[in-house]
Amino acid sequence: MKTASKAALSRDDADDLETRILDAALVQFAKVGVKKTTIEDVARQAGVDRVTVYRRVGSRDDLVQAVISREVATLLTELAAMPERHDSIDDLVADIFVTVVTRWRTHPMVERMLAIEPERVIMKLTVDGATTFAMCVTATATTLERAVQCGLLADSDDLMTRAEIVCRVVHSLILAPHGTTPLRSDSELAEFARRYLVPVVRG
Known part of the structure; x- marks a missing residue:
């Protein structure tokens, strides 16, 4: 019993240490971008x-x-609880789309990286982003399955395919936010989701 307790405490300490490092x-x-951040900076901060x-x-x-994987996972956990909050x-x-797009648009790390080193964001979300994208698609499909259980869908x-299409739209909006369709306000984002994404989700 003592050994098990010490092991559990050790794992908790390890998780806390990793959290401190990722927070740092x-x-x-968010402060200076990735290129100007060193391991020493992070260590000092942590x-x-x-x-x-x-x-x-x-x-x-x-x-x-x-850091990106943790931030994505946190957001996806929030999205998983959304089906119970809606009747349609x-x-x-609309809620999922507005939440995801606005969260990434206002995320301090993403804002800084898009401003001073957009090429790194593009690499992380494309060439190096297969695992993160797959995680988003799977989580979105799980949310749609929960919507089915709630009687909303x-x-x-082919829920996985529908989820992937929606994720690709969100993905492109993060990489290329400027376009001919105005999508700045929550109301504009919600209207876009209702008009163009809901038909995809419904199939």
Whole structure:
């Protein structure tokens, strides 16, 4: 029993240490961008030595990926609870779309990176972004399955495909936010979702 307790405590401590490192990396990335952030900066911000950062997370690129994955996972967890809050699939899709787009548009790290090193964002969301994108598609499909369980959507064997199409639209809006269709306000985003994404989700 004592051994098990110590092991559990050790895992908790390890998780807390990694959280501190990722929190510190997020602060640094939002402040000066990735290119100007060093492992030493992150270690100092987290109150640990640089060896600990390398051992717990890895290189600077590993830090970027870990921070992005954590931020995406946090958002997806929030989205998973949305089906229970709505009475129609139209409202659910609009809520998800507005939440995701506005969250990334106003995220301090994403804003900083898009402003000073957009090429890195493009790499992380395209060439190096297969795992993150797959996670988003799977989570979106799971949310649609929950919508089916809540009676908001008819069941179908292609929910994963519909989820991927919606995710690709969101993906493109993050990479290329400027276009001919005005999508700045929440109301404009919601109207776009109701008119163009709901039909995709309904199938």
